[in-house]
Amino acid sequence: MNKKLLFFDIDGTLYNTKKIIPQSAKDAIKAAREQGHEVAIATGRSPFFLKEVSDELEVDSFISFNGQFVVYKGQVISSRPIPLDVLQRLTKKAEENNIPIVYLDEHQMTSATKEHDEVRASMDSLFYPMPEHDAEHYKTTAIYQSLLYISEEQKPAFIEAFPELAFIRWHEFSDDVINHDVSKAYGIEQFIKHTDFTMADVIVFGDGLNDVEMLELVAQEGTSVAMGNAVPQAKEVASIVTDHVDEDGLANAMVKLGLLTK
Template sequence: MKKKLLFFDIDGTLYNTSKKIPEATKKAIEEARANGHEVAIATGRSPFFLKEVSEELDIDSYVSFNGQFVVYQGKTISKRPIPADVLERLATEAEKDGYPVVYLDEQRMTSTTEYDDHVKASMDSLFYPMPEYDLNHWKEADIYQALLYVPEEEKPRYLKAFPELAFIRWHKYSDDVINHDVSKAYGIEQFIQHTDFTLADTMVFGDGLNDIEMLELVAKEGTSVAMGNSPERVKEAASIITEHVDEDGLSKAMRRLGLCK
């Protein structure tokens, strides 16, 4: 088989519902790499939140922040921070409405509240503590992603007020906020531009709503795989559907695709 470029989402794809990487997945990725395939991550997580999985799987290439910050073999090749003037407007609007905001650069995550039940619930789902309280973070660093804790029924108002931004629901209480023209698909396109791979050489694996763009993009020429635990909208975007993550769906798909035995 010709050498392939493999992108893996983390939560619900590499990580099972217990936030662990199944042994079958580790073995499949190790075999795929030994067979000459390039392995990378495509995630909504920040670079500092990739350390554990990167070390566990020995991966130093990734599309992070849903495409806003891209690294190839340890070197940053693309970054698209949210413009400061847009962040200022978002901060003002959220403060007026009383909605918490979490800001992320490539090194740290902060919150506009010292404690909030909704922020705590979302962090608990990631097995992550409450972020550091800091009202000035967005003024002092390049922010690549924000988390806006807006009720679903109020989201249309923000969509209308901020056409420069995309709001992607990732948790019951929270949206990922990034530049409107950036996605995992955008990040993968930047990645490909800096390598010898083509879209036809690419395979992507995901399960979430923020994976739809990359699944649709790669399905045009390459292979995109949706996990069995994906919502129907995600499955419709993929060229292949595999079993649930808790049923070793990822390793089974990789074997079917001939990436490993």
């Protein structure tokens, strides 16, 4: 098999429901790398929040913030922070509606709200502490993603008010907010510009709503894999659907695709 470029989502793809990487997945990725394939991460997480995974898998290439911040072999190759004026308007509208908002830069997460049950619930789902309270931090550093704690009923008003932004549901209480023309698919396009790979060489693995564009794009020329636990929208556009993440879905797909032998 020709050398492939493999992109792995984290939550629900690399991480199982216990928030750990199954041994079968670790072994499969190690074997794929030993056979000459290149490994990268494609996640909605920030760089500081994927360090544990990248260290565990010895990966120094990643697409983070759903495509807003891309690193290849330790070097930043694409960076698309949310414009400050847009963040200021978003913050103002959130404040007017008593909606919590969290800001993510390359190094940390800060919150405009000191304490909120919905923010805490979402952080608990990630096994992450409450963000530091700092309502002014976003004004002095590049922010690549925001977490906006809106209900589905509130969401249309924000979509209408901010056509320059994309609102992607990641938790029952919260949306990821990024630039409207950026996604993991965009990140992959930027990534391959800096390598000798083509889209036909790419294989992606994902499960969530923020993986749909990536799975759909890569399926056109390469191969995209939706996990058995993936949302229906991801399964509909993927090249293949594998088993549940808790049932060795990642390793099974890699065997099926000929990336390694069982």
